[in-house]
Amino acid sequence: MITHAQVEDLGPDDLALMGVPLDLHSSFLQGPAFAPTRIREALHSGAANLTAEDGTDLGMTDRVKDTGDVDVFEQRGPEPIAAIEAGAGSRLDTGARLLSLGGDHSVSFPLIKAHADRHDGLNVLHIDAHPDLYDQQDIGPLGHGCPFARVMETGQVKRLMQVGIRTMNAHQREQAERFGVEVVDMHGWRADLTPEFDGPVYLSLDLDGLDPAFAPGVSHHEPGGLSTREVIDLIARFKGQLVGADIVELNPHRDPYGITAMVAAKFVKEIGARFLR
Amino acid sequence: MITHAQVEDLGPDDLALMGVPLDLHSSFLQGPAFAPTRIREALHSGAANLTAEDGTDLGMTDRVKDTGDVDVFEQRGPEPIAAIEAGAGSRLDTGARLLSLGGDHSVSFPLIKAHADRHDGLNVLHIDAHPDLYDQQDIGPLGHGCPFARVMETGQVKRLMQVGIRTMNAHQREQAERFGVEVVDMHGWRADLTPEFDGPVYLSLDLDGLDPAFAPGVSHHEPGGLSTREVIDLIARFKGQLVGADIVELNPHRDPYGITAMVAAKFVKEIGARFLR
Amino acid sequence: MITHAQVEDLGPDDLALMGVPLDLHSSFLQGPAFAPTRIREALHSGAANLTAEDGTDLGMTDRVKDTGDVDVFEQRGPEPIAAIEAGAGSRLDTGARLLSLGGDHSVSFPLIKAHADRHDGLNVLHIDAHPDLYDQQDIGPLGHGCPFARVMETGQVKRLMQVGIRTMNAHQREQAERFGVEVVDMHGWRADLTPEFDGPVYLSLDLDGLDPAFAPGVSHHEPGGLSTREVIDLIARFKGQLVGADIVELNPHRDPYGITAMVAAKFVKEIGARFLR
């Protein structure tokens, strides 16, 4: 069992799960706001167990705690970014590690900001079909195509490595160069790629980095992506100290049989096992 | 054409197909009782032909005979295991080989028992996401998570090799050690793995050994599995004398377009071709 | 933006898109007549951009022009083959290259004929689960299982290489030998295969060459096929001068979420980029 817990019950050895039910910044299709509920449902569905592939059983430790969803509209303002950053921050300040679930990719900006404020020299490993480096979108500078531009503008991220990219256009290429992003696009991807980071690493996992065959339940189907196996292996293999992670862009409207929610739940187990090691 | 036949019409050169419409022992979701009908529908659908990839045409020989479904509730008792074992036994006693279709994985216990009684030193090649070695489930010792514990307890199986495993927990690990099971989990899987068996081999193929991308029509979606191509190649490549096989856990409730039934039908052709060689 | 254009507005540097809304020759399931609309919808959907993986942006050049659908029933006769050949011919006669979208595979016969009349020594690279070399089908000699028999009978094609094949039966094997077809079946497929052609190449891409996991939206689900990534890489890698292409057998009736239409749109971008290079 993964137990429920209040933020104040977290401690330094814990892994906190936190839902982020927000899809306000999606440019094409809403839905990721429903993701946290569905990922939890998959985790506890009875169709699977809580054991990761290395044998770590998330259900046999009391270190994994579900702290519920952040109340993204807490402050009733037009912009929930601050609420997400605060929600992450309060959990991190207990010393716990944080694995955030759900939302569109815009949520990674406040999530990474909260981590970067607490970890000098933060590295980011970003798995995605899209570089998400737009300076602007029609829906504004916080659109889900922009978060890594915002992240890099903070100047607090040492290295950003992007894996799975297959939609790089001229503007985003410029942005990548400007920010010094290391892009491993699908053309350059090899299954034995082993990224090595010096210091703390934040993992941002956009499910559309996978091929739609493996993760159909996303808003943006971009064929030609990674397999679930490749991502599982990458999670286990990269070098560096994992200090925070998110799994974003699950869209339940496109996941009628819950297969993609099961993929997300699988990653919760694999990322969780790496945290607990 | 694959012709229909009575058990008494079978002969030593024949390959008998037999449906096993049972899902009584499923712990999460019924459905596999409908699988035999759907696999036959896919085999004869007109969207494909009956030729395996090595050129063997199951429709151009009179050696492949469909003997219909075993009547699992024949004896009106609470437990259909005996009926399945008897159904398999009567077919095997004609000298024919048996390829069983459908049912949840609990059916493999009586099927393998029927083979082990007739083939000394039987080896089992087991493709699955799950080791199915539970000593007990809530639904009892014949649950679909238990059959390989039951099989190994007979003492009649020389070697059990499991391929595709990715949900091994502590209890099942103990069971695997206790029974001397050879587990090739997904972390250790390589596409050129070539199992070699000395003597007769029974192949038990749980469709959830495949990744849900390839076989979504199963009760237990366990991401990170084998591709259809990898399984086709494994069927053709392992060393040993194939003497019996089953294809289990197709769940038509999760197969609205019949894609997974087509995968099962593909395996009927590939396994059939290996029998007929 | 990909602009709309009349045939008379095409010029020698252009890449013309042309829809072929025909599924009259399908033996199992209609549907591909709806494909051109859905591929265009996917191309312009807002869920993706128009940039190919090599950075070529089909939306930033004025060389890509959508010339609409050929009117396959223009002549009200029973057989629209001539209309397709004429539609292709008129576009080719402007000097433009042609990328045809939609239809069942029967449309490739008139399309390739139109190219062979204008390119001596034409090579054909054919990606498919099926060799489509039948001499006859119940629905006649123009059935979607026959086009490459018809193509080879013209004597105008120098080499025909087929990739992805996994349903070769005895009759088609004879036909392949008779016509000297080079068949790379899935058993012989390697991900680094690099076909080399001397002279002009026509690419005929049947989406069922992909595994149904990657392209479920086709009439004939034939498990064990290529991945989207493998096809993308093959498109970029083969040697020779690409002079024409088609993408066929998308069946919207089996593509409820439009995933396979997105795969087709992806190939439009990748093939388009190769044309524009």
Added chain:
Amino acid sequence: MITHAQVEDLGPDDLALMGVPLDLHSSFLQGPAFAPTRIREALHSGAANLTAEDGTDLGMTDRVKDTGDVDVFEQRGPEPIAAIEAGAGSRLDTGARLLSLGGDHSVSFPLIKAHADRHDGLNVLHIDAHPDLYDQQDIGPLGHGCPFARVMETGQVKRLMQVGIRTMNAHQREQAERFGVEVVDMHGWRADLTPEFDGPVYLSLDLDGLDPAFAPGVSHHEPGGLSTREVIDLIARFKGQLVGADIVELNPHRDPYGITAMVAAKFVKEIGARFLR
């Protein structure tokens, strides 16, 4: 249980079920050839029982016998009409009543012909969205839009009443007038309509007579139709002696959850109960 039986085992008190797996004459979408299998699956699914609403239990009598599918391609000719008429005739000649399952609507022509040859003054009650009175279709005079033109041309049908019609165009209106068809279109439909026939009645039930809300699993979705309840009540209420019936146009490709197959199975029970009364 509905038992299986050979034609020669039928007797005068029996109700024979017969599958008609044909969709060769569909103008828009194949599929109804798969219907007989799916209707039987629904009848025996375990999700329902075999009791009609008047309490008649089809499973508690030995008068209902499933005689399997007619072999529509028995004679290997291009046209299976004769095989269907012969299959119906041989069953009727035992004195049994016949309820035919599946196929597109073209099968009703030979089915009704077989009944008209044996029942003078046959009346036909036809439930459908479409009058199916075309003189010709692109696919010929036996297309599934033509059967009632063919039926009326025999001169053997005394009255044809059509219920549920909502697509009458000028040509079909002329045909209706020419043949003296009584058309109750949806505008004129009232839920208490009680057709009265003098003498034998054949019921031809096209599932697209229902609104797509109730029967989505058909090739031609024509909104604005009957409810399942209205059809159940009509079956029970019309006056006359029911001597034969068919249930056509179920398309399993559009019935992923089997709901429409359950509707067809419901009608099997309700029509069966009327036969057995």
Added chain:
Amino acid sequence: MITHAQVEDLGPDDLALMGVPLDLHSSFLQGPAFAPTRIREALHSGAANLTAEDGTDLGMTDRVKDTGDVDVFEQRGPEPIAAIEAGAGSRLDTGARLLSLGGDHSVSFPLIKAHADRHDGLNVLHIDAHPDLYDQQDIGPLGHGCPFARVMETGQVKRLMQVGIRTMNAHQREQAERFGVEVVDMHGWRADLTPEFDGPVYLSLDLDGLDPAFAPGVSHHEPGGLSTREVIDLIARFKGQLVGADIVELNPHRDPYGITAMVAAKFVKEIGARFLR
């Protein structure tokens, strides 16, 4: 907003929502254990508001409180009936009214028992396609086809009226007579039926009482049922004092788009409004 509350926070004016995640007693298809989550998701989805048709806004009162799910496996025994009865009882003992959500229909036995113990002369209004009066099922006397036999055997229910019935077989007819059940089957149903009860009324609403067109997301599709509108109107119209209710048999495995969850949520609002009046 419907607020969350502990049982101890309930008071006499409150309406308590309680989830019952159990599908252990389903004879055909599991799934209803997932229903409570999905009904809550639909209630709060943002695609609708919380206002019933009479203008009562469940979100504008503090009397509606969600008390979470009963822990059906609390006592780790084989049978969760006692846990459900206890969960209902503890809530009722606060004086609050109870609206239970989810589970298969077997949960209504302990739920009604808990109400009957606290309300002398309890009446039950039961909406369903099935009478659920079986004395036994293969899965035992607590199967989801048996609850109303168990309820009537308590002797504590004054009247049981069943509406929507359309699968009554001989055994269940005997049971209905034995227990004096008032059955309004679909044949006898009229849209203006106004049941009148003297004293307290418990409403048990099985979603398969609706036609599958309106509630496809159930395990047992029984065509020919009630419309959503008819049920809404019946909820508002019957005479008597509503003291408890349940909404059961939602099966999310058959509700890919959440339409049936929205139907259940609609009934939560309409039943809730009647409680709050």
Added chain:
Amino acid sequence: MITHAQVEDLGPDDLALMGVPLDLHSSFLQGPAFAPTRIREALHSGAANLTAEDGTDLGMTDRVKDTGDVDVFEQRGPEPIAAIEAGAGSRLDTGARLLSLGGDHSVSFPLIKAHADRHDGLNVLHIDAHPDLYDQQDIGPLGHGCPFARVMETGQVKRLMQVGIRTMNAHQREQAERFGVEVVDMHGWRADLTPEFDGPVYLSLDLDGLDPAFAPGVSHHEPGGLSTREVIDLIARFKGQLVGADIVELNPHRDPYGITAMVAAKFVKEIGARFLR
């Protein structure tokens, strides 16, 4: 055939179709921007004809002309309302009648404005589950829940009658009273309601006015609505001169089989027939 035409080719006797591909103002789920394409696909699909139920054949007159989609982002500003009003206005200024297809309901504000500017004393018949009278939404005053507040604020609409309403909350009730809206909610709906208008009438048809059983392909599933038949009959029956109409809120993301697009196409025919009378 419905022919394509430029705006300048329209004349006073014509009925102009115009697509409005906009879903920028949807509060819950995007999608209606894809509707125009899908409605046209359904109209021309070959699964139906172009004849309305009164015999008017939209394909046999040259008065029905498809003028394509309005370019909603023509002016590249943030707000496309003006472009829609201008697109409608230019068509109306030719004397033609206008039937607009697709978009979320926000498009009805500029559409009705364009009509009100040209027809004094305009009446509006509004079919919908929701009154859409919000003064504001989180997404602003042009959200798809606000258009009829905006319409009434113009002072140019004489009467607004709403039919099918079943989500009226306190704020919207106040708005309805303030603007003198005549609300026929589902509780008050009778199938023979015959609205009578004095002077010109604009019909705004939100597909979610129908029950989700009949129109599942909408963003907001609100159970308990109208049947397709009831809406068809209402279109034919109301008194007054129809001068303009729209069909909105079709969401192709929720219409995998195109059933709701067929419902929309049906209404195009029925509304079209009323225009052409």
